[in-house]
Amino acid sequence: MYSDLIFQCLLNNGHGYEKLDKMQQIEVQLFIYIFGILNEQFKWEGLPKEIKPYNLEKVLNMYGQGVLFKVNDDNYAFCNAVNTNMLNIYGEPAEVQPVAINGMTFDRVRVNTKLGETGDIEMQNAVLIKNNLTSTPTYAMVKPLVEEMAFIWQSKGINAGLSRVKALVHANKNNASAIKQQLKSILGSSTMIPVVSEKTNMLKEIEKLDFNVEYVPDKYWQDFDKTFATLCQWVGITTNLSQDKKERLIVSEVESNDELTTISEDARLSFRKLGCEQAKELFGLELSCKNKMPDVKATQPMDNEPEPTNEEN
Numbered sequence: 412m413y414s415d416l417i418f419q420c421l422l423n424n425g426h427g428y429e430k431l432d433k434m435q436q437i438e439v440q441l442f443i444y445i446f447g448i449l450n451e452q453f454k455w456e457g458l459p460k461e462i463k464p465y466n467l468e469k470v471l472n473m474y475g476q477g478v479l480f481k482v483n484d485d486n487y488a489f490c491n492a493v494n495t496n497m498l499n500i501y502g503e504p505a506e507v508q509p510v511a512i513n514g515m516t517f518d519r520v521r522v523n524t525k526l527g528e529t530g531d532i533e534m535q536n537a538v539l540i541k542n543n544l545t546s547t548p549t550y551a552m553v554k555p556l557v558e559e560m561a562f563i564w565q566s567k568g569i570n571a572g573l574s575r576v577k578a579l580v581h582a583n584k585n586n587a588s589a590i591k592q593q594l595k596s597i598l599g600s601s602t603m604i605p606v607v608s609e610k611t612n613m614l615k616e617i618e619k620l621d622f623n624v625e626y627v628p629d630k631y632w633q634d635f636d637k638t639f640a641t642l643c644q645w646v647g648i649t650t651n652l653s654q655d656k657k658e659r660l661i662v663s664e665v666e667s668n669d670e671l672t673t674i675s676e677d678a679r680l681s682f683r684k685l686g687c688e689q690a691k692e693l694f695g696l697e698l699s700c701k702n703k704m705p706d707v708k709a710t711q712p713m714d715n716e717p718e719p720t721n722e723e724n
Contacts, residue, residue: 420551422473439560442550445557446472449549449646452676452704453683457697459487470512471542471683472549478509479690480520480537485627492539499523507539538693540686543679549646556642560635574626582611583615600666647676676702685687 417438420427428439448471455464462479467489470477478492492507499505505525509517520537527533542549643650649672680702687698 421550434561434565436558437564441557441560442590445553445642448648450642452702453680453700454648455702456699457687459696461486462489467540471540475543475548475551476541476546478507478522478537478539479686479694480509480517480521481694482517488517489540492522495519497525499525504539507537509537513628535693538686538689541682543682549679552645553642556638556645559638560642563631563635563638567628567635570624570631571625571626571628587592605649644672645675647672647674647679 416427416431417435420431420439421442425439428436431439446469450465453464453468455467458464458467464594467477470491472491474491474574476492477489479487482488488509488511490509490511492504493510494504495506495508497505503523505523506519506521508519511517519700521533521535522539524535525533549577640650649669666719682701687700690696
């Protein structure tokens with residue numbers, strides 16, 4: 412199970428947010444937005460009334476796999492499925508331990524029919540639903556890209572701050588405040604940083620250092636957009652991968668991106684559908700899971716497409 416401070420903050424509805432550093436707080440905000448999108452990606456139907464679709468998706472996206480089982484004759488539950496040491500010949504779990512998000516545990520359940528210690532056949536009594544082939548949480552999959560987005564976000568702020576610094580000067584700590592006020596009266600700005608030094612001889616060593624930092628927010632936003640587009644493609648969501656006209660893709664490149672996006676989505680959707688099939692066989696539940704959005708192909712104009720013309724017959 413993947414776990415860190417950000418993970419715990421997201422699971423606990425923001426509790427512990429104040430303990431995070433600035434970069435981690437940015438990551439939390441990005442994750443909240445991204446998981447809001449992911450929650451709208453798939454449509455579940457036929458779930459027992461006590462299981463909400465968003466809770467099911469939360470388990471899959473945060474833990475990587477979950478187990479659907481009967482709590483009693485009338486009620487079902489869907490919890491994080493913790494693997495036990497009982498595996499079948501394919502390395503898949505035969506039994507799992509259901510653990511709720513609040514830490515509550517349930518008796519082990521069988522997600523595959525297995526041969527018991529006495530030679531008896533122990534039948535499957537629960538359904539394992541995986542997030543993907545390797546039961547990897549979406550959180551762990553996209554975290555490197557979210558960290559990169561947070562880094563770009565902070566870098567943009569640093570660039571904005573440095574581009575506004577007018578001067579940097581040396582000053583004795585007893586005179587730093589006075590020098591800052593004097594320069595403010597001369598330059599009309601207080602955006603300067605005095606570097607305090609005990610050994611500075613003001614008459615000999617005071618000098619101005621020109622930062623000359625160019626403010627280039629567009630470059631940071633381009634990097635941010637590309638990283639976000641890559642993240643979306645990883646989870647199977649179509650985005651506009653080239654917002655700048657000069658970077659438009661040719662038809663074959665767009666089709667390739669569409670195919671990769673579709674496969675990325677199917678890598679998660681197919682295992683949800685498999686869980687639905689098993690739930691029908693085992694419990695008689697008419698579950699279904701499908702993409703909320705219809706297949707969308709890129710509608711962006713291509714460089715090798717002719718401009719539309721109006722022709723009179």
